[in-house]
Amino acid sequence: MSSRNLDDQVAASLGTGSIREGIGIAIESLRSNRVRAALTILGIVIGVATVMAMAAMIVGVRSSVTGELAALGPNNFMVDRFDQTEVQLINDGTQRPPWEGKPPITPREAELIAGLPSVESVTASVSTQAELRYEATVISSIDVRGLGHLWPDYTRGDFVYGRNFMPAEEQAGAQVVVLSEVASDALFNGRNPVGRFVRLRGERFQVIGVFRQPDNIFSGMASNWVTVPASTAVQRLRANPNWYSLLVVPNARYTQAEAIDQVTAGIRASRGLRPIEDNNFAVVRQEALTEMFDQLTGVFFLVMLVLSSIGLMVGGVGVVAIMMISVTERTREIGVRKALGATRREILWQFLVESMTVTVIGGAIGVLVGSGGALLLGFLTPVPASVPLWSVAAALGVSAVAGIGFGLYPANRAARLDPVEALRYE
Secondary structure (H helix, E strand, C coil): CCHHHHHHHHHHHCCCCHHHHHHHHHHHHHHHCHHHHHHHHHHHHHHHHHHHHHHHHHHHHHHHHHHHHHHCCCCCEEEECCCHHHCCCCCCCCCCCCCCCCCCCCHHHHHHHHCCCCEEEEEEEEEEEEEEEECCEEEEEEEEEEECCCHHHHCCCEEEEECCCCHHHHHHCCCEEEEEHHHHHHHHCCCCCCCCEEEECCEEEEEEEEEECCCCCCCCCCCCEEEEEHHHHHHHCCCCHHHCEEEEEECCCCCHHHHHHHHHHHHHHHHCCCCCCCCCCEEEEHHHHHHHHHHHHHHHHHHHHHHHHHHHHHHHHHHHHHHHHHHHHCHHHHHHHHHCCCCHHHHHHHHHHHHHHHHHHHHHHHHHHHHHHHHHHHHHCCCCCCCCHHHHHHHHHHHHHHHHHHHHHHHHHHHCCCHHHHHHCC
16 A cells, blocks of 8 residues: 555545545455455355345235235135134144134035125135046046135136036036136147036036136146035035135125124024133134235244354454454554544544445345345246345345444454554554
8 A cells, every 4th residue: 555545544534534435445455355355245145135035035925915815805704614824833742633622614604694784795615636537638636626606706817718607506516617727728728628528536527617817926836726516526526524614705885894793793693602602613814814924934034034144144254354454454554543643433433334335235236136036036937026125225234234243343453553563563
């Protein structure tokens, strides 16, 4: 470092430009020692990029989930045997099954709910798995959805061919089936299958319609299915009636809370529950599904934070190393500063600014890498990604704090140097 440059830096450090000077020195140090600087900030980049990518994907997926639920009707709710959103994933063997002591939901209760003034419509739901066959083409295991005839009210999409089954077909347990577009294409190669016969679990069913759902994050996982009347699923396809659930649409003149209160009161009365007894059924709001998703992704995000913190620690060790080298290389400069009146606080602050500059640069690169990777994944796959502004601010803030934490020891060592000995240093 030339004598002129040293004098300029000393003068700046004693004025109001100490922050700009610290940033300038840090950038110059990175330029002059590119390999060392790259290794130093690599851990910071990895840690921040990991957090940014996960935040972008989680926010994107959550937005997709809430959008799907909103499209299905934010006031809709489900009546089930037990609340699946409250099931504990870890069981130590002492907990009873959540459905124990709770009788199944019945079609008679569906009729009861349908007659309430606060309820617009009710559809029964039960599911099973079956082999689907058309001539020589076989789908060994397909999701079979046993539903009431109002099921399109709860499902986004439209009919490509044909129609839905009628109330009379539902009541009669008719052997009719609606295919998803994916299942129809697998069996009929894009041809109109309406009027043809397929076999489900060996039983002969007539195809009456083909239903297409819009693409979303879940479409790839849940696009291969068929729908039959709920009564048919139980009578012909061995669907278990103990797992009936009811999908409820409130009347527009009533709030969701009012509809839930009426439904709860109606089922309690039909089951003869006394006021002091708890419900032996569950009413699940759409919002509960979003809350469950937030809990699951919250745990996942916490794990990723712990893992990414390892990268930050590695980067932090590098910051300590590069700052210690910087203090050693600039010992004489520090002595000159102190001889001209610089205080310990000013020396400490300058080196902290340099340390923060290094980590913030690493954090900024990590933000770009993580955000770019998440957006690229969202472009190439159905997994949505959305970079929230708060995550960018948080990433840069954490990087700055890391710079202070890891730069504190080298900065403090520089501030405590004896000016006389520092001036003698060669």
